[in-house]
Amino acid sequence: MMAVMLIGAFVGLLNETLLATALPSIMNDFGIEENQVQWLTTAFLLTNGVMIPISAFLIEKFTTRQLFLTALTIFATGTAIASVSHAFELLLVARVIQAAGSGIMLPLMMTVMLRIFPVEKRGAAMGMAGVVISFAPAIGPTLSGWLLEYFSWRGLFYVVLPIVIIAIIVASKFVKNVTEQTNPKIDIISILLSSFGFGGLLYGFSSISGGHGGSEASSGINGQAVAIVIAAAIILTIFIIRQLKIAKPMLEFRVFKYPIFSLSLIITMIVLMALIGAETMLPLYMQNTRGFTALESGLMLLPGAIVMGIMSPITGMLFDKFGAKWLATIGMTIVTVTTFLFTSLEMDTAYSYLVIIYAIRMFGLSLVMMPVMTAGLNQLPEEWHPHGTAMANTMQQVSASIGTAILITTMTTSASNYEPNASSLEGLSETEAMTQIAANASISGYNAAFWLATILSLAGLCLTLFIKNKSKPQQEKSEQLAQ
Incomplete structure (x- = not known):
């Protein structure tokens, strides 16, 4: 069970950086500029940043098995769409779908580890999670650089898709329900505040220096991005106050x-x-x-x-x-x-x-x-x-x-x-x-x-x-x- 969850989280995190070296060839294929193609990475990270805070609510609402299989299926769907994308907009949508699945897998895996391993063995278990958290994003640019020597950028998705499909098949057999369902009510206001707050913060900071270190990086501090960061901070403050006041918070700040x-x-x-x-x-x-x-x-x-x-x-x-x-x-x-x-x-x-x-x-x-x-x-x-x-x-x-x-x-x-x-x-x-x-x-x-x-x-x-x-x-x- 842990092996298949580690594989799921690994391919999810790998995709954060997998496109890093493929962006120039995607620009050529679709005839787009650097500031547009960068959205393939930014949108993935933004969606991840929106999904992760919601994951605590989802883990308490659905069983381990339901949630993990759903997250893997969503991720596989996004990967399949990306591999056949004929337009940049479709590829961008596919990246958002990928990230919606990926954002659930890592918090779920860590919660399951804390649940099934006793305190004295948690270090070794979380060490395995550390392999995923640190190694997957680090190997992404190297792996994609090597694959691009022989295949087009679509090959990056062709490689990932069979792994995810195998993971779904194995997970359907081995993943058991270990988390407890407290059946919290859906608080739409909290979800919206969290999404705009964390999403705005991530977007604002990723844009604040006038780009991502490419040709735009020399344009100084982006005033619009600073305004987005301030607005996101205000929204997050409202979100935190709400979480501290409601009986069943979506994200527990009393930790x-x-x-x-x-x-x-x-x-x-x-x-x-x-x-x-x-x-x-x-x-x-x-x-x-x-x-x-x-x-x-x-x-x-x-x-x-x-x-x-x-x-x-x-x-x-x-x-x-x-x-x-x-x-x-x-x-x-x-x-x-x-x-x-x-x-x-x-x-x-x-x-x-x-x-x-x-x-x-x-x-x-x-x-x-x-x-x-x-x-x-x-x-x-x-x-x-x-x-x-x-x-x-x-x-x-x-x-x-x-x-x-x-x-x-x-x-x-x-x-x-x-x-x-x-x-x-x-x-x-x-x-x-x-x-x-x-x-x-x-x-x-x-x-x-x-x-x-x-x-x-x-x-x-x-x-x-x-x-x-x-x-x-x-x-x-x-x-x-x-x-």
Whole structure:
């Protein structure tokens, strides 16, 4: 049962980044611009961000089996439509359908893990979830880069579809009902507030720097996106107030009454911002500034993704034995040091240097991600697990968007404010001088963004010192707090 749920969540998360290197060929096929094709990624992330908060309600409303099979079927339908799309609009609709299924699978899988594994074995189980959460999005660009060498972009969907169909067949046989149905009533107002609030926040932050790091990234801060973020924040505030007042909230915000859960969520958000920093900045640096191909930049990230995939289950077992505190502290120390090492990128920085430092950095992240999240979720009473996993996954989506926006804005601002050293341009023709200034400005921007990521990592390191190692959730205390 867990194997098929892991596969479902894996293909769902893989599709977040699978189209990354295929966007140029899709642009050529449909004759569209970069700002249009980017919606294939943005719409997927937005729909995911809308579905994840609703997942807590769905898990309490429907059985495990009903929900998982439905989510897989929706995802398969979207994948099938995408594979035969003859128009960009149809492909965009297919991506939204895919994400509607994908957004349910990960929170459901984590809730099931918390339900069927005892506290002392949860680390190993959540370590397997860590493989999915970290490895799937990381391998997406590399896998698509390799497939595009031999097939068209439709081949990306042809590869995924049979896997999903097999998963549906296996799931229909092995997935059992393990979650409890409390049959909550549908609160349309909460669903609308959540959708516009979280959706607006994700869209606003993904657009705030004037693009996604492509050709538009130099246009500065997007005023319209800032307005959307402010409006979304107001809508979310209304949503939170409503959830605290109604008897059966769609998303339970009282999970933040547990200090360890709140602390673990903040650390996880900082870790994701730092993770996104490297995964966004390094491919841009390699392709836009250094002239590497998409496949070469994807292969640079591959060893790090493999390290993360291998380490996640090992880290889970270490968590069961030693707890989260020292794993997280050691991991964040590694992340902070390796992020700092990326603050001195040059035009001739060795490819091997990027590969090795990135892989070591991912090793550090593997020690932090799942142990910290599991330690936080372990503090919650069982009936709040769907809300805890939904909250954790929602905050991950939001922090990834915010992290990308802040780092891209820092990069573009620093690059535009770059002042060249006149003495280094002596003897160069005007064209050569302009090329060198542009390259140096770009390098300056990437280094500034990594300085900010280093500061974020250092803040996360300080917070890990406050984690408490507890082997069992304090059920009685949590029940008192809930009343």
